[in-house]
Amino acid sequence: MKSLVLTNAAADDPWKRRRQQSLRWLYSLGGFAATIAMTFLGLLAITFVIGRVVPIDPVLAVVGDRAPQDVYDAVRAEMGLDNPLIVQFIQYVGSVISGDLGMAVTSQRPVAEELARVFPATLEMATLGILIGVLVGVPAGVLAAARQGSWIDQVIRVLGLAGYAIPAFWLGLVGLALFYANLRWVGGPGRIDIFMEGIVPSRTGLLLIDSMLSGDWAVFRSAWSHIILPATILGFFSLAYIARMTRSFMLEQLSQEYVITARVKGAPERVVIWRHAFRPIRIQLVTVIGLSFAQLLEGSVMIETVFSWPGIGNYLTNALLNADMNSVLGATLVIGAVFIGVNKVSDLLYRILDPRAR
Amino acid sequence: MSLLTIENLRVSFPGEQGAVEVVKGISFELGRERLGIVGESGSGKSMTGRSILRLIDKPGSVTADRMEFDGLDLMTLSNRRMRALRGARMSMVMQDPKFSLNPVMRIGDQIAEVLSFHSKLNARERRKRVLESLEAVRITDPERVYKLYPHEVSGGMGQRIMIAMMVILEPDLMIADEPTSALDVSVQAQVLDIMDDLVTRTGMGLIIISHDLNMVARYCDRILVMFNGEIVESCQASELANAQHPYTQGLLASMPTLDEHRDRLPVLDRTQLGGV
Numbered sequence: 001m002k003s004l005v006l007t008n009a010a011a012d013d014p015w016k017r018r019r020q021q022s023l024r025w026l027y028s029l030g031g032f033a034a035t036i037a038m039t040f041l042g043l044l045a046i047t048f049v050i051g052r053v054v055p056i057d058p059v060l061a062v063v064g065d066r067a068p069q070d071v072y073d074a075v076r077a078e079m080g081l082d083n084p085l086i087v088q089f090i091q092y093v094g095s096v097i098s099g100d101l102g103m104a105v106t107s108q109r110p111v112a113e114e115l116a117r118v119f120p121a122t123l124e125m126a127t128l129g130i131l132i133g134v135l136v137g138v139p140a141g142v143l144a145a146a147r148q149g150s151w152i153d154q155v156i157r158v159l160g161l162a163g164y165a166i167p168a169f170w171l172g173l174v175g176l177a178l179f180y181a182n183l184r185w186v187g188g189p190g191r192i193d194i195f196m197e198g199i200v201p202s203r204t205g206l207l208l209i210d211s212m213l214s215g216d217w218a219v220f221r222s223a224w225s226h227i228i229l230p231a232t233i234l235g236f237f238s239l240a241y242i243a244r245m246t247r248s249f250m251l252e253q254l255s256q257e258y259v260i261t262a263r264v265k266g267a268p269e270r271v272v273i274w275r276h277a278f279r280p281i282r283i284q285l286v287t288v289i290g291l292s293f294a295q296l297l298e299g300s301v302m303i304e305t306v307f308s309w310p311g312i313g314n315y316l317t318n319a320l321l322n323a324d325m326n327s328v329l330g331a332t333l334v335i336g337a338v339f340i341g342v343n344k345v346s347d348l349l350y351r352i353l354d355p356r357a358r
Numbered sequence: 359m360s361l362l363t364i365e366n367l368r369v370s371f372p373g374e375q376g377a378v379e380v381v382k383g384i385s386f387e388l389g390r391e392r393l394g395i396v397g398e399s400g401s402g403k404s405m406t407g408r409s410i411l412r413l414i415d416k417p418g419s420v421t422a423d424r425m426e427f428d429g430l431d432l433m434t435l436s437n438r439r440m441r442a443l444r445g446a447r448m449s450m451v452m453q454d455p456k457f458s459l460n461p462v463m464r465i466g467d468q469i470a471e472v473l474s475f476h477s478k479l480n481a482r483e484r485r486k487r488v489l490e491s492l493e494a495v496r497i498t499d500p501e502r503v504y505k506l507y508p509h510e511v512s513g514g515m516g517q518r519i520m521i522a523m524m525v526i527l528e529p530d531l532m533i534a535d536e537p538t539s540a541l542d543v544s545v546q547a548q549v550l551d552i553m554d555d556l557v558t559r560t561g562m563g564l565i566i567i568s569h570d571l572n573m574v575a576r577y578c579d580r581i582l583v584m585f586n587g588e589i590v591e592s593c594q595a596s597e598l599a600n601a602q603h604p605y606t607q608g609l610l611a612s613m614p615t616l617d618e619h620r621d622r623l624p625v626l627d628r629t630q631l632g633g634v
Contacts (some may be wrong), residue, residue, distance in 0.1 A: 256457065257452055257458040260458070261459070265471060356507070
């Protein structure tokens, strides 16, 4: 009873209420940071364990298999591998936090540096891909649901099915043969024409943005002509998925009572569909789009291989084939962190879009 | 002239064995009065209400010899002119505010929408009208309620908000489809009184669709009893006790009253009604 009275008093006093509100914000922000930290620690634990259980001896990878035993032992001690596991884990966490992911065995360069080179390539393509997927896929799905059973609906459904059935590498090869080799509409494999490489200083690692920042439009055009085909193909796959999900969410919404209410109020069909049926599904779409984006950021090995794209998918595949454990773990960490980041951003958007979750 | 004239209204939906008729050729008239349509689930009473507002979507189909609202033929009216009627001249309160209010829109904005569809009022005037309409349904702090989301209000308040939304433009006809079935018994009367008050004050025609004979008898002037897609009884509310049709008699007989002692309540004998 006493606490009830207290909260009522607080609700009456605007200053107290404001302070309570900002306190609540602070708490939820703190909780937010804590969950991110915990999830990341879990991710580190997983990569650490993977690094210890795979049957690849990191010492052998350094000294070679003909080194005498005393050299082997010395290197092993130097790498800290004779410490207890928990100490090794703490050392590992410490070095990851300070940005040290070890040396790539094949190139003898820091893994962090290599990832900083390959990840932006994937990020650039994935972002363009998801933009295409969302900007085309969402309206397509809404349209298909609003005109259920019409020819538009049928076309969108067939496209959605194609997105599942057609292999990415096939579409990539056909696209290259048609638009690059025959029509010459787009640039070929790689991120940019060879003679344009290294002209603009790398600030973000994203070629489109770097060239824009330097105002070098020839470089921008070259980068654009190289990225547009693989990004469209990636976009097509996420478009197919996003349109399918949007369509089914919308169909569910259109039979809701409050959509009927909107019609009873005399709302034009456009308002019924976009304001009353579409607004509530933005919440569900955030999850779908987030997951789709995370998948693209993982790097599509198929597309990156076909287009010789120096992205993280390509990098990870090469590292695996060369048994380059440091690179594999580094790339896995980046991909895991991307997943955590995308999930957290969807969580935040959820709170903004859904008044019930605030 | 009557406000609403319906002759031989039929509503059907395609089923696995041909079309299923849920409303089988009903006719009635409505003036500026309060009409109750009573019947059990599946008797076609809700479908009757929805077909007046032309809310039956494909694959359902609606036919009628005549369906006129204030001299306008509802069967042939263009979609655009139908939209101009809905919300402004005819409206509908639905069963459960939990589902009939949009969960992600502020309450005030949802009501103000009606004004933006049908009038040229600017945002400030719209807001003022919305606050007045909330006051009209006896919401004491309209400023606060304006900013709330539907999940933040109770069922009774939700239904009052729904009513405010549906009467803000003072329509000529309002259909209330089971307006109190989802509410606590304690607030049912309150919501009905508010509705009754508004109807009397603005002189609109009201159709209450319900399965609650007592409630309808209390709040309506006239009663239609529907069974199996047909109107089986039509009488003044005050003369319900003298009902002729066996279905109505059966319904009345199976209602308990406070001042009697019975071991067992009679139930409807449906074998007798099979032919209806």
